Amino acid sequence: MPRHTPSRTRALLAALLCGVTGLAAVVTAGHAAGSSVSPSVSAASSSARAFAPLRLGDRGWAVRVLQSRLHQLDLHSEVVTSRFDAETRDGVATFQRRRGWTADGVVDERTWRRIVALTTEPTTEALHNVFTPGRPLLQRGDSGLRVRQVQARLQQARLYDGEVTGRFSARTVAAVQAFQTRQRIPVTGEVDRRTLTRLEGSTRAPTRAELFNIVAQGPPLDPRCTTGRAMCIDKTSRSLRWVVDGVVLETVEVRFGSDELPTREGAFSVFRKSRDHVSSLYDTPMPFAMFFSGGQAVHYSPDFAANGYDGASHGCVNVRDRAKVAWLFDRVRLGDKVIVHRS
Numbered sequence: 356m357p358r359h360t361p362s363r364t365r366a367l368l369a370a371l372l373c374g375v376t377g378l379a380a381v382v383t384a385g386h387a388a389g390s391s392v393s394p395s396v397s398a399a400s401s402s403a404r405a406f407a408p409l410r411l412g413d414r415g416w417a418v419r420v421l422q423s424r425l426h427q428l429d430l431h432s433e434v435v436t437s438r439f440d441a442e443t444r445d446g447v448a449t450f451q452r453r454r455g456w457t458a459d460g461v462v463d464e465r466t467w468r469r470i471v472a473l474t475t476e477p478t479t480e481a482l483h484n485v486f487t488p489g490r491p492l493l494q495r496g497d498s499g500l501r502v503r504q505v506q507a508r509l510q511q512a513r514l515y516d517g518e519v520t521g522r523f524s525a526r527t528v529a530a531v532q533a534f535q536t537r538q539r540i541p542v543t544g545e546v547d548r549r550t551l552t553r554l555e556g557s558t559r560a561p562t563r564a565e566l567f568n569i570v571a572q573g574p575p576l577d578p579r580c581t582t583g584r585a586m587c588i589d590k591t592s593r594s595l596r597w598v599v600d601g602v603v604l605e606t607v608e609v610r611f612g613s614d615e616l617p618t619r620e621g622a623f624s625v626f627r628k629s630r631d632h633v634s635s636l637y638d639t640p641m642p643f644a645m646f647f648s649g650g651q652a653v654h655y656s657p658d659f660a661a662n663g664y665d666g667a668s669h670g671c672v673n674v675r676d677r678a679k680v681a682w683l684f685d686r687v688r689l690g691d692k693v694i695v696h697r698s
Contacts, residue, residue, distance in 0.1 A: 406464035413439040421462060423477035424470050425450070433549065434484055486540050489547035497523040500566075505546055507561035508554050509534060518568050562601030569602055574698040576601070579622055585692035586645075586653060586683075588672055590620070592698060593664075595653065595672065597683055607679045610659055612651075612670035619670070623647040623693040630684065637669060642677070643684040647693040655680045 409417060418439045425431035430446035444460035451466060452458040462470075480487065493502060502521050509515035514537075515530035528544035535542045538553050546554075562581055563569065573592060580587035581601045588595045590611060597605040611618040625645050632644035632654065644654040656673035658666055663675070672695070674680040 406467070408464075409439055409462040409467075411439055411441070411444045411460065418443065419482055420477060421447075421467075421470070423481045424474040426481075427474040427477075428470070433481075433486070433552075435482065486549065488541040488543050488545070489549055491543075491545035491547055492551060493523055493546040495523050495525070495528050495544070502527070503566045504561055505531070505551070505554065507565040508558040510565065511558040511561070512554070519566055563599075564601035573603075573606065576603070577694050577696045577698070579692070579694045579696075583692060584688070585694055586625075586647075586687065588653075588693065588695045590618070590695065590697045595674065597686070605679060605683060607683070608675045609653075610656075610664055610666075610673045610675075611668060613667040616668075616670045618668070618672060618695060619648050619651060620695045620697070621648075623695070625687055625689055625691050625693060627652075628684065628687070628689065634669075641671070643674075643680045644671075645684065645687055645693075653680070653683075653693070 409421060414437050416437065419435050419437050421439075422431050422435040422443055425443065425446040426433055426435070428446075428450065430449055431442060447462055447466065448458040448460035450470065451460075454469070456466070479485075493505060498521050500521065502523050503519050505523075506515055506517075506519045506521075506527060509527070509530040510519065512534060514533045515527065517524075517526050531546060531550065532542050532544045534554060535544075535550060538550075540549055540553065559582075564581070573594060573596070574589060576596070576598065577587055577589075579585070580596070580598045583600070585598045586595055587598050588609065593609055593611075595607050595609045596603045625647055627644075627646040629644045629646075630642065632641040632652075633639070634641055634650075636650065640657070641652060641654040644652040646652040651670045651672070653672040653674065655677050656668065656671075656675070659668075659673040659675045660677065674683075
């Protein structure tokens with residue numbers, strides 16, 4: 356059994372009596388004993404009352420303990436290291452910001468005391484990234500929307516190639532096992548909290564089309580149109596598709612500006628609507644106008660209805676069918692996406 360020198364014994368007792376839970380005691384006692392500590396520990400720290408802040412760039416066991424406690428607060432990933440990196444700094448800053456403190460991402464004594472008060476002592480397994488399976492949230496035989504969401508996300512990860520059925524089948528089990536293997540977490544084929552968190556973190560929220568195997572008609576949708584609410588306007592097919600969460604709800608024929616006055620291409624949003632608009636430049640009616648770029652708008656065109664593609668707009672997106680554009684006008688909101696592209 357190693358002998359304790361008087362100075363080392365005093366330092367260890369001071370650490371125990373100080374009342375600074377965990378980090379300061381570990382850091383200061385380790386320093387007094389001559390062990391290696393985080394680079395943030397000042398060489399002048401000689402008593403347990405001196406708290407050595409932790410900050411970006413520091414390394415050591417104290418950082419690993421900090422990360423594990425931040426994980427308990429959902430402010431750090433489950434995987435801990437000995438490096439005080441950007442993720443650790445951001446977690447600390449968020450913790451401080453929520454309390455109205457200076458959010459500098461530096462662990463001072465007040466920050467550390469509060470983190471300790473809100474968490475439990477990390478287990479040996481947590482500190483060494485030894486994972487054990489959690490209680491299953493979804494498993495073989497289950498069914499419902501939550502299973503659909505898992506299957507759709509596994510499709511995005513290219514691990515599930517079947518239809519999204521909402522039934523946790525053998526194929527779903529195999530896909531979950533493949534994902535767990537990829538993530539280096541316990542391979543059970545069941546979805547516990549860890550598996551679900553990792554899956555959600557590496558994929559996006561499934562669209563309605565993905566959840567219910569809905570295949571869009573016509574040319575493939577521009578990727579920018581597959582989420583949210585969008586008027587997806589394709590110059591190649593001369594069509595406007597109204598898309599919500601990846602599902603095409605309506606398609607209308609459209610025409611565009613001439614070479615001299617082209618319809619702009621790109622990603623826009625509806626910033627103004629005018630049901631009975633009249634152009635101030637050309638003194639022509641623009642019923643059901645939905646403006647997306649300067650004076651360019653989607654609107655009904657009597658000329659397009661009468662003459663078809665024998666003509667062009669002044670840059671706007673003309674709609675031939677009055678009833679359909681009226682229907683669309685009542686559903687489109689300010690801020691909805693307008694994507695003008697070529698397929």
